[in-house]
Amino acid sequence: MKKRFSLRYKLILIFGLLVAMASLVEGALAVRTARKAVTEKVETHLIDKATYTAELIDARVTAFFQFFEGIARTPILRDPAVSYREKAAFLKKEAAFNARIHKLDLCDTKGIRYTDSGQTLDVSDRDFFIAASKGKNFVTEPLVSRLDGAFILAFTVPIYDDNHTIIGVLLASVEASALSHDIEDIVVGQTGYCYILGLTGTTIAAKDFARVKAMENVIKMASADKSLASLAAFEKMAVEIDEPSISFYTYKGIHKIASYATMKTTDWTIVINAPQEEFMGTVNSLRFSMIGLEFAILLIAFITVYIVARVIVKPIQKVVSGSTEEVAEKVEILYRSIVPAGTFRASSIKVAEACKAIENAQRDVNISFVNELSLIFDRMGIDTQEVLEAAATKWNFLKFTPGLVGGHCIGVDPYYLMHKSQCLGYNPQVILSGRSVNDGMGRFVASKTVKLMIRHGIRIVGSRVLVLGFTFKENCPDTRNTKVVDVIDELKDFGIHVDVYDPHALRDEVKAEYAIDLLAQQPDPKQYDGIILTVAHDEFRSIDFSFVRNQPTVLFDVKGILDKSLIHGRL
Numbered sequence: 001m002k003k004r005f006s007l008r009y010k011l012i013l014i015f016g017l018l019v020a021m022a023s024l025v026e027g028a029l030a031v032r033t034a035r036k037a038v039t040e041k042v043e044t045h046l047i048d049k050a051t052y053t054a055e056l057i058d059a060r061v062t063a064f065f066q067f068f069e070g071i072a073r074t075p076i077l078r079d080p081a082v083s084y085r086e087k088a089a090f091l092k093k094e095a096a097f098n099a100r101i102h103k104l105d106l107c108d109t110k111g112i113r114y115t116d117s118g119q120t121l122d123v124s125d126r127d128f129f130i131a132a133s134k135g136k137n138f139v140t141e142p143l144v145s146r147l148d149g150a151f152i153l154a155f156t157v158p159i160y161d162d163n164h165t166i167i168g169v170l171l172a173s174v175e176a177s178a179l180s181h182d183i184e185d186i187v188v189g190q191t192g193y194c195y196i197l198g199l200t201g202t203t204i205a206a207k208d209f210a211r212v213k214a215m216e217n218v219i220k221m222a223s224a225d226k227s228l229a230s231l232a233a234f235e236k237m238a239v240e241i242d243e244p245s246i247s248f249y250t251y252k253g254i255h256k257i258a259s260y261a262t263m264k265t266t267d268w269t270i271v272i273n274a275p276q277e278e279f280m281g282t283v284n285s286l287r288f289s290m291i292g293l294e295f296a297i298l299l300i301a302f303i304t305v306y307i308v309a310r311v312i313v314k315p316i317q318k319v320v321s322g323s324t325e326e327v328a329e330k331v332e333i334l335y336r337s338i339v340p341a342g343t344f345r346a347s348s349i350k351v352a353e354a355c356k357a358i359e360n361a362q363r364d365v366n367i368s369f370v371n372e373l374s375l376i377f378d379r380m381g382i383d384t385q386e387v388l389e390a391a392a393t394k395w396n397f398l399k400f401t402p403g404l405v406g407g408h409c410i411g412v413d414p415y416y417l418m419h420k421s422q423c424l425g426y427n428p429q430v431i432l433s434g435r436s437v438n439d440g441m442g443r444f445v446a447s448k449t450v451k452l453m454i455r456h457g458i459r460i461v462g463s464r465v466l467v468l469g470f471t472f473k474e475n476c477p478d479t480r481n482t483k484v485v486d487v488i489d490e491l492k493d494f495g496i497h498v499d500v501y502d503p504h505a506l507r508d509e510v511k512a513e514y515a516i517d518l519l520a521q522q523p524d525p526k527q528y529d530g531i532i533l534t535v536a537h538d539e540f541r542s543i544d545f546s547f548v549r550n551q552p553t554v555l556f557d558v559k560g561i562l563d564k565s566l567i568h569g570r571l
Contacts, residue, residue, distance in 0.1 A: 039257070042279045043246045046188065046259035046272055051244050053186055053194060054261040054270040060182060061265045064155055064174075065137045067098065072159045072170045077106065080167070084114040092116040095172075102152055103145075103173040106159075109133065113147070113171060121147055123171070132156035132169040139266060141198040142176035142212055151176045151213060179205040180212060192274025199267055201239050227252075229550050234258060238269050240457055248276070248549070248565065317344040321352040360413035361431055366400045367410075368434035371441050374402040374571045378448065384571060385560050402571035403558060404445070404483035404534060405438040406472035411481045442486025445558055445571070449530055450494050452554045452568050458529045461495035466528040468543075469535025470502040470510060470518065474559075477504045484534045485514055496530075499523060503539050530554040536561045 076082050076090050087106050095104035107113045111124025111133070123129045123146070131138035140154040152173040159168040179196065184207050186194040196205035201219040203211045219239075222232030234249040238260035246259045258273035318339045322328030328345065335343050346352040374384040384402055392399040405411050414431050421428045450460055472482040484500075491498050501519040502510075510516050522539075525531055526547050533540055536559040545566050548555045555562070557570040564570075 038279055039276070042257060043259070046257065046274075047244050047246055047261070049186070049188065050259040050261040050270050050272045053183065053272065054244075054263045057179075057182060057196070057268075057270065058263050058265045061139060061263070064139075064172075065157060065265075068155055068157045068170055068172055069137075071104075072157050077159055077170070078161055078167065084108075085118065088114050088116040088118075091170075100174050100178050101172055102150055102175050103147070103171075105171045105173075107132075107156075107169040107171055109166065109168060115147065119147070126154075128154045128156040128171070129169055132158045132171075133166060134158075135166060141202060141204045141268075142179075142215070145173060147173075153179060176204075176212060177209055180207070180209050183207075186272065188272055188274040189278035191278065192272065194270065194272045197235060197239055197269040197271060199239065201235050204268065233550050233552075235271070237456075238271060241455070317341050319344050319346055319352050319355050321346040321349045323349060354417075357413045357417045360410045361417050361434075363400075364405060364410050364414045364438060365430060365434040366398060367403065367405050368437040370400045371402045371405075371571070372437050375437075375444065383564075401560065402441070404441055404472075404487070406481045406483040407478070408480040411438070411472075411483070439483075439486075441571075442483045443490045445532065445534070445556065446487045446490035446494075448569055449532055449554060449556045450491070450496075452556065453530050456552045456554055456568075458552060458554070462497070463529040464497045464499065464527070465491055465530040465532065466523060466525055467491075467498060467500045468502075468531065468533045468540050469537055470500055470505045470516070471535055471537075474536040475504065475538055477506055479505050479510055479513065485516070487532060487534060488516065499528070502535065502537070504537060526551070526553070528553060530556070532556045532558065533562065534558045 071077070071091070071094050074090075077087055084106060091104040091106060095101040103115070105113050105115050107123060107129055111122055111126075111129050113121040113123050115121075128138045128140050135158050137158075138154075138156045142151060142153060144150070145152050145154075150173065153176050155172040155174060157170050158166045159170055161167045183194045183196065183205055188194075193207050195203060195207070195211075198204045201217050203216040203218075206212055218228050219232045219236050222228040228251075230249040231251045234247050237247060238258075241260075242262045244259065244261040246257065248255065248257055250256070255276045256273050257276050257279075258271055260272075261270045262268070263270065318335045318341070320328065320331045320335055320343045322331050332343050332345055346355065370384070370388065373387070377384045377387060388399060388401065391397050414435055418428050418431055418435070421431075449465070453460060453463065467484065467488060470482060470484050471477060471479050472484075488498050488500060499519055500516060501522055503522070505518060507518045507520070510518050522543075525543065525545065529552070531545070531548075531553060533556070541561060545555055545562060547553070548566055548568075554568045555566060557567045560570050562570075
């Protein structure tokens with residue numbers, strides 16, 4: 001009874017101290033959580049706005065083309081008996097109906113442009129003429145007109161005769177500023193704005209039209225101005241990826257959040273950005289209200305800890321048994337002298353061994369369940385860790401986390417149980433299924449990393465990937481039945497050069513057992529195309545991975561210990 005009483009108050013002391021420590025950081029954590037929630041909401045809003053803006057500009061471009069196609073179908077333009085001077089005069093009158101049109105001219109099939117003033121100009125080498133002469137509607141990025149030096153967008157549509165043969169090209173010059181006017185009223189927050197990038201990253205529409213006239217291309221400028229590296233990396237990603245998304249960058253010392261979406265008609269990229277701090281006003285006010293709430297939480301927590309401690313007084317005992325009653329008695333006496341909590345006498349060695357086997361098999365099945373969830377959620381495009389965090393709010397939820405299941409117990413004992421079961425004529429379906437899922441996670445991690453590298457424009461064959469960690473669990477040298485080797489083998493099958501670093505694993509042992517040469521020293525992670533953190537060693541938590549924001553290096557966090565804003569994927 002004395003031990004039970006002592007244990008109770010030990011629990012009160014331990015958990016009481018934990019609660020006290022938690023209460024001290026409660027406000028900071030609450031603010032951080034709120035900041036995260038606001039950020040996620042802002043991200044969704046920005047992506048929706050970029051997508052809507054892309055659709056809006058697409059609709060306006062389409063309407064322009066439909067207007068020009070209607071003009072191209074007029075009989076006077078299709079009649080070979082009508083002179084080019086008469087046709088030019090007709091087009092001048094048509095252009096007057098649309099204030100946005102700077103010039104509306106006709107080109108013959110050889111690329112000669114005819115104007116209403118009687119001038120002719122050879123445009124046969126221009127992309128807009130070549131495309132239209134082949135039957136494709138085309139619009140250029142802003143350019144300087146050879147005719148009058150105006151800064152314009154050139155729209156072209158083919159002109160067909162009754163036999164659907166191309167007999168000319170209709171060329172419309174629109175002031176380049178018109179595109180910037182279309183987006184100048186699109187604002188986010190207090191200072192956020194919209195701009196448009198061309199196919200190679202040139203700014204083709206912006207609130208500050210001087211950027212457009214200068215044909216600003218940050219991606220190219222960054223090679224000479226390193227202060228633009230973060231913005232350049234973002235814009236490069238934006239123009240290369242078609243799927244609407246969001247990212248972060250720093251420009252002139254301001255941390256910004258930005259979304260992008262691709263126009264369907266032109267493949268131009270709509271960008272909407274704003275300073276992150278403009279959305280955090282509500283979070284700052286929350287900080288003060290949390291101070292009073294902390295005291296109430298602390299009081300409730302101490303009461304709860306006291307009640308729980310009174311209930312949790314049953315210590316963990318050592319399960320023992322023996323081949324005979326005499327042996328079992330001696331084993332029990334031995335362990336009682338070592339284990340303060342005492343022992344639990346199993347009726348037989350079979351029962352005791354089965355107890356150990358099912359403990360590990362149960363953990364294996366539970367982990368396989370969350371691993372399978374990770375595979376499902378990956379296809380759904382949601383974060384498994386976030387789902388588990390939400391589910392853990394339920395008092396009866398068992399919070400297992402996905403990962404690579406190796407080691408000498410969990411990854412092995414289920415096979416002992418399966419073998420014995422199959423020898424007795426029963427095929428255990430749940431245990432087998434769990435093992436199958438867990439055994440396949442290494443290959444999934446490797447394949448997912450390869451897909452992310454492809455998405456970032458990295459050539460796979462001949463690329464370099466750094467695997468951080470080789471042991472089966474963190475902060476120990478044990479490499480028995482490690483599943484990291486599955487990740488390495490799968491990467492090598494893709495033609496990837498793989499380096500492995502683990503400060504805890506024994507290099508000679510790994511070489512002898514797995515034929516893998518571990519790096520002797522921690523390498524510079526910046527020299528790799530991909531990095532996979534497979535084991536949560538303490539040493540890896542202090543590595544500065546912030547460089548991944550500025551270079552196309554894919555970072556995959558198997559253990560979920562790194563800053564989510566830095567990583568490209570995790571289980």
